[in-house]
Amino acid sequence: xxxxxxxxxxxxxxxxxxxxxxxxxxxxxxxxxxxxxxxxxxxxxxxxxxxxxxxxxxxxxxxxxxxxxxxxxxxxxxxxxxxxxxxxxxxxxxxxxxxxxxxxxxxxxxxxxxxxxxxxxxxxxxxxxxxxx
Numbered sequence: 001x002x003x004x005x006x007x008x009x010x011x012x013x014x015x016x017x018x019x020x021x022x023x024x025x026x027x028x029x030x031x032x033x034x035x036x037x038x039x040x041x042x043x044x045x046x047x048x049x050x051x052x053x054x055x056x057x058x059x060x061x062x063x064x065x066x067x068x069x070x071x072x073x074x075x076x077x078x079x080x081x082x083x084x085x086x087x088x089x090x091x092x093x094x095x096x097x098x099x100x101x102x103x104x105x106x107x108x109x110x111x112x113x114x115x116x117x118x119x120x121x122x123x124x125x126x127x128x129x130x131x132x133x
Contacts, residue, residue, distance in 0.1 A: 026131060032072025033082060033127045034118055039065045040086045041114035045094040049108060078130060085126050090117050 043065070069079060093114060098107040117123060 029072050029074070029131060030127050032068045033074055033078070033130070034123060036065055036068040036072065036074060036079070037082050037086045037123055037127070038114055038118040039068065040083050041090040041093065041117055042111060044087055044091060045108075045110045045114065048091070049094040049110065081130060082127075086117075089122065090114060093117075 068074070074082070090113075093110055094108060096109065096113060098109045100107050100109075
Protein backbone atom coordinates (compact mmCIF):
# COMPACT_ATOMS: atom_id res chain seq x y z
CA UNK A 1 0.00 0.00 0.00
CA UNK A 2 2.79 2.44 0.91
CA UNK A 3 4.60 1.62 -2.33
CA UNK A 4 1.46 2.40 -4.35
CA UNK A 5 1.11 5.74 -2.61
CA UNK A 6 4.77 6.57 -3.27
CA UNK A 7 4.40 5.61 -6.96
CA UNK A 8 1.23 7.68 -7.29
CA UNK A 9 2.87 10.66 -5.59
CA UNK A 10 5.90 10.34 -7.89
CA UNK A 11 3.69 10.17 -10.98
CA UNK A 12 1.65 13.21 -9.93
CA UNK A 13 4.82 15.18 -9.14
CA UNK A 14 6.38 14.39 -12.52
CA UNK A 15 3.13 15.19 -14.31
CA UNK A 16 2.76 18.56 -12.58
CA UNK A 17 6.41 19.47 -13.19
CA UNK A 18 5.97 18.70 -16.89
CA UNK A 19 2.88 20.92 -17.13
CA UNK A 20 4.57 23.79 -15.30
CA UNK A 21 7.71 23.48 -17.40
CA UNK A 22 5.67 23.50 -20.60
CA UNK A 23 3.78 26.64 -19.53
CA UNK A 24 7.04 28.41 -18.70
CA UNK A 25 8.46 27.46 -22.11
CA UNK A 26 5.46 29.02 -23.87
CA UNK A 27 5.74 32.17 -21.72
CA UNK A 28 9.42 32.50 -22.62
CA UNK A 29 8.62 32.06 -26.31
CA UNK A 30 5.93 34.77 -26.08
CA UNK A 31 8.34 37.13 -24.33
CA UNK A 32 11.02 36.76 -27.01
CA UNK A 33 8.49 36.97 -29.85
CA UNK A 34 7.29 40.32 -28.49
CA UNK A 35 10.88 41.56 -28.16
CA UNK A 36 11.52 40.48 -31.74
CA UNK A 37 8.46 42.49 -32.89
CA UNK A 38 9.77 45.52 -30.97
CA UNK A 39 13.18 45.31 -32.67
CA UNK A 40 11.48 44.94 -36.03
CA UNK A 41 9.34 48.03 -35.36
CA UNK A 42 12.41 50.14 -34.59
CA UNK A 43 14.38 48.82 -37.55
CA UNK A 44 11.55 49.20 -40.09
CA UNK A 45 10.69 52.75 -39.09
CA UNK A 46 14.29 53.96 -38.90
CA UNK A 47 14.98 52.56 -42.38
CA UNK A 48 11.93 54.38 -43.74
CA UNK A 49 12.96 57.58 -41.98
CA UNK A 50 16.57 57.48 -43.14
CA UNK A 51 17.93 55.13 -45.78
CA UNK A 52 21.43 55.66 -44.35
CA UNK A 53 20.27 53.74 -41.25
CA UNK A 54 21.10 50.52 -43.09
CA UNK A 55 24.73 51.55 -43.43
CA UNK A 56 25.01 52.75 -39.85
CA UNK A 57 27.77 50.80 -38.09
CA UNK A 58 25.65 50.37 -34.95
CA UNK A 59 22.78 48.85 -36.91
CA UNK A 60 25.11 46.45 -38.72
CA UNK A 61 26.58 45.22 -35.44
CA UNK A 62 23.26 45.05 -33.53
CA UNK A 63 22.15 41.42 -33.50
CA UNK A 64 19.25 41.76 -31.05
CA UNK A 65 16.69 40.38 -33.49
CA UNK A 66 18.79 37.29 -34.14
CA UNK A 67 19.29 36.82 -30.41
CA UNK A 68 15.53 36.94 -29.75
CA UNK A 69 14.90 34.46 -32.58
CA UNK A 70 17.45 32.03 -31.14
CA UNK A 71 16.51 32.41 -27.46
CA UNK A 72 12.80 32.21 -28.22
CA UNK A 73 13.30 29.39 -30.71
CA UNK A 74 11.16 31.35 -33.17
CA UNK A 75 10.62 29.43 -36.40
CA UNK A 76 11.16 31.16 -39.77
CA UNK A 77 7.44 30.93 -40.58
CA UNK A 78 6.52 32.60 -37.27
CA UNK A 79 9.26 35.18 -37.74
CA UNK A 80 7.76 36.15 -41.11
CA UNK A 81 4.27 36.44 -39.59
CA UNK A 82 5.57 38.64 -36.76
CA UNK A 83 7.45 40.89 -39.21
CA UNK A 84 4.40 41.17 -41.46
CA UNK A 85 2.08 42.03 -38.55
CA UNK A 86 4.56 44.53 -37.14
CA UNK A 87 5.00 46.22 -40.52
CA UNK A 88 1.23 46.43 -40.99
CA UNK A 89 0.58 47.97 -37.57
CA UNK A 90 3.69 50.10 -37.07
CA UNK A 91 4.92 50.84 -40.60
CA UNK A 92 3.91 54.49 -40.39
CA UNK A 93 5.32 55.35 -36.97
CA UNK A 94 8.19 57.25 -38.62
CA UNK A 95 5.61 59.73 -40.01
CA UNK A 96 4.45 60.80 -36.55
CA UNK A 97 5.94 64.20 -35.88
CA UNK A 98 7.50 64.72 -32.51
CA UNK A 99 6.30 67.63 -30.40
CA UNK A 100 9.85 67.99 -29.07
CA UNK A 101 12.34 70.51 -30.40
CA UNK A 102 15.56 69.28 -31.94
CA UNK A 103 18.49 71.52 -32.89
CA UNK A 104 19.37 69.13 -35.69
CA UNK A 105 16.00 69.62 -37.40
CA UNK A 106 13.29 66.99 -37.55
CA UNK A 107 12.87 64.75 -34.57
CA UNK A 108 10.94 61.54 -34.04
CA UNK A 109 9.69 59.32 -31.26
CA UNK A 110 10.07 55.98 -33.02
CA UNK A 111 11.56 54.19 -30.02
CA UNK A 112 8.85 55.31 -27.58
CA UNK A 113 6.06 54.65 -30.08
CA UNK A 114 7.45 51.16 -30.75
CA UNK A 115 7.63 50.61 -26.99
CA UNK A 116 3.93 51.43 -26.76
CA UNK A 117 3.35 48.85 -29.50
CA UNK A 118 5.44 46.31 -27.54
CA UNK A 119 3.23 46.83 -24.48
CA UNK A 120 -0.02 46.85 -26.46
CA UNK A 121 -2.88 44.41 -26.06
CA UNK A 122 -2.98 44.15 -29.84
CA UNK A 123 0.53 42.65 -29.97
CA UNK A 124 -0.21 40.42 -26.97
CA UNK A 125 -3.32 39.10 -28.67
CA UNK A 126 -1.49 38.46 -31.96
CA UNK A 127 1.47 36.68 -30.34
CA UNK A 128 -0.79 34.52 -28.13
CA UNK A 129 -2.90 33.59 -31.15
CA UNK A 130 0.26 32.76 -33.09
CA UNK A 131 1.37 30.37 -30.35
CA UNK A 132 -2.20 29.41 -29.38
CA UNK A 133 -1.87 30.07 -25.68
